[in-house]
Amino acid sequence: MGIAEYIIYGFSVATQPENLFYCFVGVFIGTLIGVLPGIGPTGAMSLLLPVTFHISPVGAIIMLAGIYYGCQYGGSITSILVNIPGEASTVITCLDGYEMAKKGKAGIALGVSTIGSFIAGTLSIFGLMFLAFPIAKFALKFGPPEYFSLVCMGLVILTFLTRGSMLKALMMALIGLFIGLIGLDPFTARPRFTFGFKELMDGVGIVPLVMGLFGVSEILINLEEELTREIYRTQIAGLYRSLKEWVSAKWAIIRGSIVGFIVGILPGGGAVLASFVAYAVEKRFSSTPEKFGTGLIEGVAAPESANNAAAQSSLIPLLSLGIPSNVVMAVLYGGLLIHNIQPGPLLLKEHPDVFWGLVMSMYVGNIMLLLLNLPLIGIWVRLLRIPYKYLFPIVLLFCIVGVYSLNNSIFEIYLMVFFGFVGYLMRKFGFEAAPLVMAYVLSPLLESSFRQSLSLSGGSFSIFFSKPISLSFMAVALFLLLFQIFSAIKKGRMHKSSF
Amino acid sequence: MERHNLYSSSLLLAMASLICYKAYRIGLGRPDNPGEGFAPFWISFVLALLSAYLLFGSYLKVMKGRGGPIGVATWRKPVYLLFLLFLYAFLLRFLGFLAVTFLLMLFLLYSFGGESLRKSLLFSVLISFIFYFLFARGLQLPLPTGLIWDYLKPG
Known part of the structure; x- marks a missing residue:
């Protein structure tokens, strides 16, 4: 089949009534989660993983992906109107979005954010369609040494791009690698580090881990201080008007889309980093950079376009290489595995319905979001008035039921609470959870490819440096690691923010 | 730090x-x-x-005196919630989903949310039943019914 046939086939899968319904559920929940600060796409996707057991693999993946890109749309509403980002990727939108709202331009800001997100999302899907195939074809040449080097490079880039200390990110990645090894050894089937719990024979589940680290710990942190939300009472008008202002933001939208698309593919990239980079790039391109932060439409258009472009381009490494580029993709990876679908180069050949159905559903989802967001902004804003004291018990209960329903096991609840405690301590002590989860997901692949490589080479480590593809991945990883170490030594503050 | x-x-x-x-x-x-x-x-x-x-x-x-203090005053509520969650998981098998969820919701809203007892009771009953019917009846999820109720059954 040629690409045109695949596109038609994908549309036929995505527009099946069942899949349309799951797409709508996904983008609706995504927008809702994006609007309500606290849960985030990672927690929401983990929460719904058990629900997907009862539906088809294609429907499940369409719904989970819908949550992610739906979140990017929803998060901007809170950033603009409340100055509280509903989602980490919309933090930067607060700067100009909220200022625009204060000037009575909330409608224009919301409008440009939605339209920009739609354009960026659509452009990104084009990129995904045309890039995934060649990358997957290239990845078919990969053997165990290449996969080991690729994962190593991914983990180093992830810690390199981390917001806080690189040293701490590395430590978290190592802990994630260790947690991923708990359970039966894949080669000898002997239990490792199960501490006598038979429930740990299959390893630590991704859902209790993610729900604990992100969902429960977020609630624990929020309990420390009363969360006060003041919605800026402004007339939300001009959503469809002010075409002149929208046109003035067209280059910001295009630049944001390109930046978002590129950053989304990078390991450790994703929507959060994309929005920050796009804002910085836009400031560079602007003739009035000093006006950024005072309510400039470009300051809303660029990051909002970038986070949507990144949300969709980050599917490329996951679907074509089987390597999740960020923590949300790691959860999606878990979702695919639950349905016995192995992400990677063979996915496009073995499960074209999943790949093309998902890609085409994103077009449909973007249109749904456009229709859902512009007319319903008033309703989303009203949701923000739900007091946190009513919201957090419900979120907590969703987490409990979601985790329990995985294996109908109370042990999973204990595990989630334990990781909630760990996540809380990590936040208090300045450690990020994302490298831990990413490393946890990649750990089995890293170990099996490492052991297979050594068996192939008769115990020689040179196998990782003798094959050209593996060597180039290793070279990038080593370069980034050494670059970071030397620059930190130069600055003389190794364990401060730079390293 | x-x-x-x-x-x-x-x-x-x-x-x-x-x-x-x-x-x-x-x-x-x-x-x-x-x-x-x-x-x-x-x-x-x-x-x-x-x-x-x-x-x-x-x-x-x-x-060198650049440590900075560790504030423990804010830790009270999170630690209390963690204790409640462990207790919830422990009691779930014995008391069942409905009863334990009701108790947890009541504690959360009354002691954390500072809501009145009447409102807290109403909210807890409502949420517990909504979740029970949604998951146990709607999605056929086998939520724990509670060993103690089986034990107390006559005969």
């Missing part, structure tokens, strides 16, 4: 050393045939090195 780093790195160093020891006991194997303990050993070994580095750096800074 230096004092935070001092405590967290000490904890991580201890944990990494323990894993190292356990992994060594499990068996490292040979380079051409690595054993089950090989990967955990080297992962924890590198973690121990990094933790020791962070510990040493933080210790020097704390000694």
Whole structure:
């Protein structure tokens, strides 16, 4: 089949009534989660993983992906109107979005954010369609040494791009690698580090881990201080008007889309980093950079376009290489595995319905979001008035039921609470959870490819440096690691923010 | 943050050393045939090195009086909630989903939310039943019914 046939086939899968319904559920929940600060796409996707057991693999993946890109749309509403980002990727939108709202331009800001997100999302899907195939074809040449080097490079880039200390990110990645090894050894089937719990024979589940680290710990942190939300009472008008202002933001939208698309593919990239980079790039391109932060439409258009472009381009490494580029993709990876679908180069050949159905559903989802967001902004804003004291018990209960329903096991609840405690301590002590989860997901692949490589080479480590593809991945990883170490030594503050 | 780093790195160093020891006991194997303990050993070994580095750096800074205090006053509510969640998981098997969820919701809204007892009771009953009917009846999820109720049944 040629690409045109695949596109038609994908549309036929995505527009099946069942899949349309799951797409709508996904983008609706995504927008809702994006609007309500606290849960985030990672927690929401983990929460719904058990629900997907009862539906088809294609429907499940369409719904989970819908949550992610739906979140990017929803998060901007809170950033603009409340100055509280509903989602980490919309933090930067607060700067100009909220200022625009204060000037009575909330409608224009919301409008440009939605339209920009739609354009960026659509452009990104084009990129995904045309890039995934060649990358997957290239990845078919990969053997165990290449996969080991690729994962190593991914983990180093992830810690390199981390917001806080690189040293701490590395430590978290190592802990994630260790947690991923708990359970039966894949080669000898002997239990490792199960501490006598038979429930740990299959390893630590991704859902209790993610729900604990992100969902429960977020609630624990929020309990420390009363969360006060003041919605800026402004007339939300001009959503469809002010075409002149929208046109003035067209280059910001295009630049944001390109930046978002590129950053989304990078390991450790994703929507959060994309929005920050796009804002910085836009400031560079602007003739009035000093006006950024005072309510400039470009300051809303660029990051909002970038986070949507990144949300969709980050599917490329996951679907074509089987390597999740960020923590949300790691959860999606878990979702695919639950349905016995192995992400990677063979996915496009073995499960074209999943790949093309998902890609085409994103077009449909973007249109749904456009229709859902512009007319319903008033309703989303009203949701923000739900007091946190009513919201957090419900979120907590969703987490409990979601985790329990995985294996109908109370042990999973204990595990989630334990990781909630760990996540809380990590936040208090300045450690990020994302490298831990990413490393946890990649750990089995890293170990099996490492052991297979050594068996192939008769115990020689040179196998990782003798094959050209593996060597180039290793070279990038080593370069980034050494670059970071030397620059930190130069600055003389190794364990401060730079390293 | 230096004092935070001092405590967290000490904890991580201890944990990494323990894993190292356990992994060594499990068996490292040979380079051409690595054993089950090989990967955990080297992962924890590198973690121990990094933790020791962070510990040493933080210790020097704390000694120079750049530690900063650790505020424990804000920890009360989160620790209380964690205790409640562990208790919830423990009681779930015995009292069943409906009863334990009702109690948890009541505690959360009354003691954390500062809501009146009447409103808290109403909210807790409502939420418990909505969740029960949604998941146990709607999605056919076998939520625990409670051993104690089976025990108390006549006959």
